Amino acid sequence: xxxxxxxxxxxxxxxxxxxxxxxxxxxxxxxxxxxxxxxxxxxxxxxxxxxxxxxxxxxxxxxxxxxxxxxxxxxxxxxxxxxxxxxxxxxxxxxxxxxxxxxxxxxxxxxxxxxxxxxxxxxxxxxxxxxxxxxxxxxxxxxxxxxxxxxxxxxxxxxxxxxxxxxxxxxxxxxxxxx
Amino acid sequence: xxxxxxxxxxxxxxxxxxxxxxxxxxxxxxxxxxxxxxxxxxxxxxxxxxxxxxxxxxxxxxxxxxxxxxxxxxxxxxxxxxxxxxxxxxxxxxxxxxxxxxxxxxxxxxxxxxxxxxxxxxxxxxxxxxxxxxxxxxxxxxxxxxxxxxxxxxxxx
Numbered sequence: 001x002x003x004x005x006x007x008x009x010x011x012x013x014x015x016x017x018x019x020x021x022x023x024x025x026x027x028x029x030x031x032x033x034x035x036x037x038x039x040x041x042x043x044x045x046x047x048x049x050x051x052x053x054x055x056x057x058x059x060x061x062x063x064x065x066x067x068x069x070x071x072x073x074x075x076x077x078x079x080x081x082x083x084x085x086x087x088x089x090x091x092x093x094x095x096x097x098x099x100x101x102x103x104x105x106x107x108x109x110x111x112x113x114x115x116x117x118x119x120x121x122x123x124x125x126x127x128x129x130x131x132x133x134x135x136x137x138x139x140x141x142x143x144x145x146x147x148x149x150x151x152x153x154x155x156x157x158x159x160x161x162x163x164x165x166x167x168x169x170x171x172x173x174x175x176x177x178x179x
Numbered sequence: 180x181x182x183x184x185x186x187x188x189x190x191x192x193x194x195x196x197x198x199x200x201x202x203x204x205x206x207x208x209x210x211x212x213x214x215x216x217x218x219x220x221x222x223x224x225x226x227x228x229x230x231x232x233x234x235x236x237x238x239x240x241x242x243x244x245x246x247x248x249x250x251x252x253x254x255x256x257x258x259x260x261x262x263x264x265x266x267x268x269x270x271x272x273x274x275x276x277x278x279x280x281x282x283x284x285x286x287x288x289x290x291x292x293x294x295x296x297x298x299x300x301x302x303x304x305x306x307x308x309x310x311x312x313x314x315x316x317x318x319x320x321x322x323x324x325x326x327x328x329x330x331x332x333x334x335x336x
Contacts, residue, residue: 031238034282101251127255134280136238136252 080157097121
């Protein structure tokens with residue numbers, strides 16, 4: 001009896017393991033952020049478009065906002081740009097940009113040519129603010145609630161589907177709980 | 180009228196020169212800690228630097244440490260480690276800095292905690308299990324007739 005049951009149990013165990021581990025829809029590069037539920041790291045940088053102005057997330061406390069990390073060197077960021085533009089047209093939450101490890105002129109050109117979905121773009125040339133947010137690739141998109149806590153992080157290009165599936169419900173929940 | 184003006188301009192020039200000299204000095208002081216190859220001048224710090232960066236995963240390439248990786252993020256994080264070492268931070272403080280931002284995954288050898296007990300314990304459990312199986316098989320076989328002797332008569336083998 002055991003002779004048959006044991007290999008069978010091992011087989012079932014492997015099937016479960018592989019179903020999880022080899023699932024093609026699971027992005028093995030998407031890591032859980034330790035920042036979830038914690039206060040959002042400070043942003044105090046110069047404005048990409050107007051270096052004399054400062055961009056700070058302290059001013060955003062009390063409202064839900066989205067932080068989108070991008071750079072002109074990032075191919076996938078170009079891919080998601082259309083979606084970001086469309087989302088910004090809906091005027092649901094302010095989208096703040098973090099231009100990560102980039103050149104100012106190129107980034108300014110990028111926004112001029114492709115359109116600007118951001119309420120403000122913080123220019124993080126040395127990437128230190130990005131490191132504080134745990135950024136390890138672009139694009140990354142964070143959701144921050146009214147209390148200034150990070151509630152969600154999405155790694156990969158933003159799409160309308162992702163926005164509706166992952167972001168909208170969380171924004172609604174944050175507004176319900178925070179109000 | 181002329182004299183005070185000239186005096187103040189001399190002072191201004193002196194101040195500029197002084198500022199320039201001090202600027203160079205501080206720049207040199209900051210540079211002194213690291214040589215042209217990015218090696219820390221302090222041997223002890225350099226040793227710690229090498230150990231720490233080997234322990235930290237490069238999240239861009241995931242199977243490389245930030246000591247081995249050429250990814251830009253790895254370069255930045257190495258610089259971060261250098262600066263923290265120069266600032267006198269402990270190894271634990273540096274690992275905490277990284278795990279607070281990038282999660283436990285950033286460390287190649289996770290610390291022994293209740294939630295990592297399975298990872299650390301699994302090899303020993305496997306060893307015990309394997310040993311048990313070997314024991315069972317050997318005992319089972321020792322009860323069987325020896326069959327590696329040459330066949331002596333009809334009917335065997």
